[in-house]
Amino acid sequence: MHIPDGYLSPSTCAVAAGAMAPVWLSAGRRVRKVVTNRYAPLTALAAAYCFCVMMFNVPVPDGTTAHAVGAVLVAVLLGPWAAVVAVSVALAIQALFFGDGGVLAYGANALNMAFVMPFVGYGVYLAIARRAPLTSRRRAVAAGIGGYVGLNAAALAAAFEFGIQPLLFHTADGTPLYAPFHLSQTIPAMALAHLTVAGGVEFALTMGVVTYLQRANVPLLRINHSATAIPATTEIPASRRRWRSAVLVFAVGALLTPLGLLAHGSAFGEDAPGALDLHRSHLQAVPDGLARYAGFWHHALFHGYGFSHDAHPAVGYIVSALVGMAVISGVAFVVVSLISRARSAAR
Amino acid sequence: MSWSTDVFVVDDVNYRYLERFVALAGVSLTVRAGERVALLGANGCGKSTMLKLLAGLIVPERGTVHAFGTELTEAVLDDDQFGRAFRARVGFVFQSSDAQLFSPTVRDEVSFGPLHLGFECSEVEQRVDDVLALLDIAELAERAPYQLSGGEKKRVAIASVLVTNPDVLLFDEPTAGLDPRTQEWFLDLVVELHRAGKTIVCATHDLAALDRLADRCVVFSEEHRIVGAGSPAEILADVSLLESANLAHVHAHRHHDRVHTHRHDLDHHETECEHR
Amino acid sequence: MTTPAWLVEPEARMGPCACCGRRTKGDFVEKTIAGAGRVLRATMFSSDLAGEDGYLQRADARVKVGSALALLLVAAFTRHVSVLVGLYTSTVLAASASRVPARFLVRRVWLFVPLFTAVVALPAALSVITPGHIVVPLGTWFGTPLGLTAQGLTAAALIVMRAATSISVVVLLTITTPWPRLLSALRSLRVPRAFVLVLGLAYRYLFHLLTSITDMYEARKARAPRDHDLVRGRAFVAATAGATFGKAHALSEEVYLAMVARGYRGQATAIDRRPLGAIDLLVFSAVVAVTLLAIGVDHVVVH
Numbered sequence: 001m002h003i004p005d006g007y008l009s010p011s012t013c014a015v016a017a018g019a020m021a022p023v024w025l026s027a028g029r030r031v032r033k034v035v036t037n038r039y040a041p042l043t044a045l046a047a048a049y050c051f052c053v054m055m056f057n058v059p060v061p062d063g064t065t066a067h068a069v070g071a072v073l074v075a076v077l078l079g080p081w082a083a084v085v086a087v088s089v090a091l092a093i094q095a096l097f098f099g100d101g102g103v104l105a106y107g108a109n110a111l112n113m114a115f116v117m118p119f120v121g122y123g124v125y126l127a128i129a130r131r132a133p134l135t136s137r138r139r140a141v142a143a144g145i146g147g148y149v150g151l152n153a154a155a156l157a158a159a160f161e162f163g164i165q166p167l168l169f170h171t172a173d174g175t176p177l178y179a180p181f182h183l184s185q186t187i188p189a190m191a192l193a194h195l196t197v198a199g200g201v202e203f204a205l206t207m208g209v210v211t212y213l214q215r216a217n218v219p220l221l222r223i224n225h226s227a228t229a230i231p232a233t234t235e236i237p238a239s240r241r242r243w244r245s246a247v248l249v250f251a252v253g254a255l256l257t258p259l260g261l262l263a264h265g266s267a268f269g270e271d272a273p274g275a276l277d278l279h280r281s282h283l284q285a286v287p288d289g290l291a292r293y294a295g296f297w298h299h300a301l302f303h304g305y306g307f308s309h310d311a312h313p314a315v316g317y318i319v320s321a322l323v324g325m326a327v328i329s330g331v332a333f334v335v336v337s338l339i340s341r342a343r344s345a346a347r
Numbered sequence: 348m349s350w351s352t353d354v355f356v357v358d359d360v361n362y363r364y365l366e367r368f369v370a371l372a373g374v375s376l377t378v379r380a381g382e383r384v385a386l387l388g389a390n391g392c393g394k395s396t397m398l399k400l401l402a403g404l405i406v407p408e409r410g411t412v413h414a415f416g417t418e419l420t421e422a423v424l425d426d427d428q429f430g431r432a433f434r435a436r437v438g439f440v441f442q443s444s445d446a447q448l449f450s451p452t453v454r455d456e457v458s459f460g461p462l463h464l465g466f467e468c469s470e471v472e473q474r475v476d477d478v479l480a481l482l483d484i485a486e487l488a489e490r491a492p493y494q495l496s497g498g499e500k501k502r503v504a505i506a507s508v509l510v511t512n513p514d515v516l517l518f519d520e521p522t523a524g525l526d527p528r529t530q531e532w533f534l535d536l537v538v539e540l541h542r543a544g545k546t547i548v549c550a551t552h553d554l555a556a557l558d559r560l561a562d563r564c565v566v567f568s569e570e571h572r573i574v575g576a577g578s579p580a581e582i583l584a585d586v587s588l589l590e591s592a593n594l595a596h597v598h599a600h601r602h603h604d605r606v607h608t609h610r611h612d613l614d615h616h617e618t619e620c621e622h623r
Numbered sequence: 624m625t626t627p628a629w630l631v632e633p634e635a636r637m638g639p640c641a642c643c644g645r646r647t648k649g650d651f652v653e654k655t656i657a658g659a660g661r662v663l664r665a666t667m668f669s670s671d672l673a674g675e676d677g678y679l680q681r682a683d684a685r686v687k688v689g690s691a692l693a694l695l696l697v698a699a700f701t702r703h704v705s706v707l708v709g710l711y712t713s714t715v716l717a718a719s720a721s722r723v724p725a726r727f728l729v730r731r732v733w734l735f736v737p738l739f740t741a742v743v744a745l746p747a748a749l750s751v752i753t754p755g756h757i758v759v760p761l762g763t764w765f766g767t768p769l770g771l772t773a774q775g776l777t778a779a780a781l782i783v784m785r786a787a788t789s790i791s792v793v794v795l796l797t798i799t800t801p802w803p804r805l806l807s808a809l810r811s812l813r814v815p816r817a818f819v820l821v822l823g824l825a826y827r828y829l830f831h832l833l834t835s836i837t838d839m840y841e842a843r844k845a846r847a848p849r850d851h852d853l854v855r856g857r858a859f860v861a862a863t864a865g866a867t868f869g870k871a872h873a874l875s876e877e878v879y880l881a882m883v884a885r886g887y888r889g890q891a892t893a894i895d896r897r898p899l900g901a902i903d904l905l906v907f908s909a910v911v912a913v914t915l916l917a918i919g920v921d922h923v924v925v926h
Contacts, residue, residue: 004740005695005698005790006786006789007786041824041828044822044823045875052836096805099731099732099794102786102793103691103692103695103793171774173756173774174774175753176774177702437884446881449882450827451826463885464886493827
């Protein structure tokens, strides 16, 4: 099931759509080269294919159903940006024509299944397949595993989007306005369904199709693997490899940040020294130095991870997370590039 | 308008699918203006590939294809002026109507070609109406092509190609899967178009209607080469050629104390029956 | 080629009707066939509805898309169930003004998501999940009183009505608007050409894929009708996925060649646009009125 309208608040939908806007623009620009030549029908076919895959709702032990997506398969065949287009189109058809997935929630669904999934899955695929020959079993298995991990990453993202709703959007008397389940409930529920059944289907599907194509239609595989010869192998440039692993690590890490919301209280009393459990640390009073430095960063940006005046603490948390991720990624990218440039200069 | 020059000159072309499966192994062919040519051969012998070469949809691995005096290469076909003119002058009707019809409505389908080839909007509308009326499908204009019956789809496919008034029409297995009435209608249409001066090339294995489809036949063997050519009458009489190309077979069975020999062509029309 | 012996001899098969054994739920493979068939039929029926002469069908697609978005936003921001019920009712009224059978709309809207949502949201009304004022006591749970809370029930009602209203609006939009006009309206909303092109083609391929999938499953059902084995079912799904992809890829190549043969070089065609008319003004003002009313009531009425 995709996220229907009514489960997510308009602000969550807007944030998700806002996050997807640069992704879509980027995909549109990169894919224009693909769309204007012979692979346009193939991208459309991939979209239709993903739609059909998402139609297979597999029953899950807890009574609900889950489904595979096929996004990583498309990423392996045509590249992750084409997967963004294909899955976004499939989701659009579902939302418009079959009421499966909301129109306002389209941004969130696209974020999970058209962005998180293909990129995480493709990163895993590249990391595992490495320099294996195009027709090797290793590549097929790598694709399968990529599908599995990607799907679960998407499920985790969806669980996060659901779970923060009652926390952020409720009336004065505590009535949740949108999805009523908390993170501690949504994450296990989504994880159960996708780690077991849906993930298995995605794995089998991705690996199955890649295996079939390795036997029956190698030129199709070659579209996205022009550097990979058959059966000889080619070196993927070291800096690209490292960059891709870094992206993968950050993607996974970013997705896990909201788990912090689950924990009651703050870690190690970081918000206010008074919150420290003094008895546990066998202290009589807050150490002097700690109390003095506690106020040092008070006026720093995003104090308490919220905006000034703490008007919307949780929204501030999310925005801070996104900004933080962007900054960290930027710094990491610069560092990695410098290192690899130094390495290749030394070689 | 007629040319004294050849419309198509194919010189010793080779083509393989997926870099593995041979489709054409050294084939040469000439098509003159105003001719009706039938490419005969069993399934998989290269007829469709030849048509795609003539239509400039694929380029040969070896050998050349000249159309209207110009060699067809990817660069030439990409060129704005020649490319557009070429596409408007050569119409290709695919074997599978499902592949050919990809627009949401029949009207959109038929307008696709002229709109993309730079015709004026008003002229497009006029021509679309005319061609729909000509092919008797005017009431299907707002329907979705994939919902139509086989015969209706074929008419829409032909309409979408006729609307640019091409000089050459390429048909891939045009009568396959059509009901008898639509088949008759199609054969009459071919005669009409020929009378209007169009060049027609059909790939077919339907020997029954050959005299109405073609002035000249070219036979492809299963080895992807041309093994014979001539008028329909000549080809139909040449039993050994037809058998070697897998276009006919002789089949015998018993009736009580007598043995029958039938000659069947690919569609199992009895062309000869000997009683002994 | 000689005919194998087992093919020319009769085979011992069915005994008398074996009506014993438990009646299991249809396996998910079966449900998927049914689902795919239903999807095909529903959409074909919809395209007929889009041709009817109702009010919404005559309105311009751009007005409808804009109105739909406005209504969806209003539904999303509303805090009271009563306002949502009102919005939903107005969609039903609009449907009847457009010759859309009420039963069709109700089935399309309620069959999946709102029912599913109700099932999912009801446990949220329990006091352990949504604490608050208990209105339906259900005993105790380890000492603390357990029951359905007012807040929880309101939450469940809110989410169900929101889902129903939103889907109703979207379904109305799509069944009263022919597909090419919808695509054209999307383009006027600045959706990039590449996406709209792929969207159009994908929709077209979808029917082919769905048809070939239903054919495959019908063939399987004909050969092994009672196979509820989940593992085999999943294996079948995976195995046929590859074959479907290969078959469909061949089709996509042909389609591309057919497009090139008629002059396609990467651009998208222009679809004609009609000027806005009286019906559009009517629809627009009706939507504005409903929107303002909904917002007004939502803010003024305080529970």
